[in-house]
Amino acid sequence: MPGLVSPDGALELAPGVHWIGALDPTLRSFDIILKTANGTSYNAYCVRGSAGVAVIDTVKESFGDTFFRRLESVADYGEIRAIVLNHLEPDHSGALPELLRRAPGARLYISSRGQMMLKGLLHGDRLAFTPVQTGDGIDLGDRHLRFLKTPYLHWPDTQCTWLEEEGFLFSGDVFGCHFCDARMFNDAVGDFRFSFEYYYAHIMRPFRAHVLEALELIEPLPLKLIAPAHGPILRDAPGRYVARYRELSASGLKNEAADEKTLLVFYLSAYGNTRAMAEAVATGAEAAGGVRVSLYDIEGGEVSPFVDLIEEADGLVFGSPTINGDAVKPVWDLLSSLTAVNVRGKLGAAFGSYGWSGEAVPMVENRLRGLKLRVPMPGVRARLIPTGAELDECRELGRNLALHLTGRMAATTIDMAALA
Amino acid sequence: MPKAKVTFQDVGVTVTVPAGTRLIEVSEKVGAGITYGCREGECCTCLTRIVSGHEHLAPPSVLEDQVLKDNLAPRHHRLACQAQVLGGEIVVKPA
Numbered sequence A: 001m002p003g004l005v006s007p008d009g010a011l012e013l014a015p016g017v018h019w020i021g022a023l024d025p026t027l028r029s030f031d032i033i034l035k036t037a038n039g040t041s042y043n044a045y046c047v048r049g050s051a052g053v054a055v056i057d058t059v060k061e062s063f064g065d066t067f068f069r070r071l072e073s074v075a076d077y078g079e080i081r082a083i084v085l086n087h088l089e090p091d092h093s094g095a096l097p098e099l100l101r102r103a104p105g106a107r108l109y110i111s112s113r114g115q116m117m118l119k120g121l122l123h124g125d126r127l128a129f130t131p132v133q134t135g136d137g138i139d140l141g142d143r144h145l146r147f148l149k150t151p152y153l154h155w156p157d158t159q160c161t162w163l164e165e166e167g168f169l170f171s172g173d174v175f176g177c178h179f180c181d182a183r184m185f186n187d188a189v190g191d192f193r194f195s196f197e198y199y200y201a202h203i204m205r206p207f208r209a210h211v212l213e214a215l216e217l218i219e220p221l222p223l224k225l226i227a228p229a230h231g232p233i234l235r236d237a238p239g240r241y242v243a244r245y246r247e248l249s250a251s252g253l254k255n256e257a258a259d260e261k262t263l264l265v266f267y268l269s270a271y272g273n274t275r276a277m278a279e280a281v282a283t284g285a286e287a288a289g290g291v292r293v294s295l296y297d298i299e300g301g302e303v304s305p306f307v308d309l310i311e312e313a314d315g316l317v318f319g320s321p322t323i324n325g326d327a328v329k330p331v332w333d334l335l336s337s338l339t340a341v342n343v344r345g346k347l348g349a350a351f352g353s354y355g356w357s358g359e360a361v362p363m364v365e366n367r368l369r370g371l372k373l374r375v376p377m378p379g380v381r382a383r384l385i386p387t388g389a390e391l392d393e394c395r396e397l398g399r400n401l402a403l404h405l406t407g408r409m410a411a412t413t414i415d416m417a418a419l420a
Numbered sequence B: 001m002p003k004a005k006v007t008f009q010d011v012g013v014t015v016t017v018p019a020g021t022r023l024i025e026v027s028e029k030v031g032a033g034i035t036y037g038c039r040e041g042e043c044c045t046c047l048t049r050i051v052s053g054h055e056h057l058a059p060p061s062v063l064e065d066q067v068l069k070d071n072l073a074p075r076h077h078r079l080a081c082q083a084q085v086l087g088g089e090i091v092v093k094p095a
Ligand SMILES: Cc1cc2nc3c(=O)[nH]c(=O)nc-3n(C[C@H](O)[C@H](O)[C@H](O)COP(=O)(O)O)c2cc1C
Pocket: A268, A269, A270, A271, A272, A273, A274, A275, A320, A321, A322, A323, A324, A325, A326, A353, A354, A355, A356, A357, A358, A359, A383, A384, A385
């Protein structure tokens, strides 16, 4: 059982491989969107090979002093040949400018996707670096580092670094969590399981498809230890955390209609007008066939299960009356929660009843476009009680959405001038 | 003015456009699934597969070429915020 990390000392993971990060026990909220009940750690690592030393990641700028003291306890700046940044977010790149000044002989390695961000961080301070891809590596003599490109986990630039001889994966934000405990190893710290899952839900889930790609690279590795950029170092059964990522990025209950396209119709209605439209949209879609249609009154549900549904759906339609020149708040609450999942490329549309100005439908359509949905069909609006013709338009909208989802939409040709 | 025809395969819409139009100007209006981030040819969010007619697009600038390379874009892929239509018939879809 290891002791606590000492205030200035490095923590040994293997001979010549050390944790040199910093603890931030008083932090309570991270990147605005995440909470933490006991702080976090910025994990950086130092790997010594017979042909030189590599530093993997740094810390948040204000924690630079601790980081440099820990680094100095295991290496001289002149020995540092390589600086690897798995991720350029300031919590890991904060001490980079100073490290580059102190170790002028070191070469900087970042993923090829990080180049533009590096410019935005260093402002031309010193821009000599080597962009790397999956398969590239660094030869440290008796030790070798190899890179795995894991884009979007958490930013486009993120990558993992694999230390072949030890079976250690320096995984960046992947497999990390905001949990601060000076006992450092997963078998020694307090219960951090909820933090691990919470971190996945907020940081990784929007990029589920990228998680699956990354797992393809990570699962074949003979892992002995995962050294993430935040939270406990996973030395006891590291494979369990990889397996958990696999589980978390799969669907929950089996979808009985997995090979059918799904269309979700969400609405809110005070007087039943928008509800009548919603029912017509659903009926129209249902009649077209080939699509599993579901109708939900947003008033009767909570945001989080709706988000789960949306993550798996192919098409989404939102109905909202216009109240005080806007769509109603529960619609916005739901739409503003969709950043937690990937909705890019799904089919979207809007409809709603209104009294005199009818802003809700175009506002929702714009939001759907902002969320990167396809919105090829103009929404349907009805003044107060929808007429038979307006309900027909709603059925037509539903039908067209179903045809689109099933690839049966007739191709159309238009002139650009007709596209206002 | 010379015209070109651009088909957005994912929404099944063909648009007749004047030469010189950038894909971004049309794709948003027809609600195609091509999405944009920076709109300046840096982020690669708008990567688009040119299914056919790539020769009818103005060749990529040095910057676009670099961004395509950095992102390991496959052959016949372009940035929709940069690619300019010259004429003929072009079919595209989100990468
Ligand atoms: C408090 C309140 C504010 C409203 N504000 C607007 C508005 O700003 N613009 C508008 O077009 N209609 C407005 N309306 C009218 C509603 O959009 C209209 O009654 C609509 O038919 C309601 O649809 P629903 O009750 O079937 O959902 C408002 C209605 C209420 C009750």
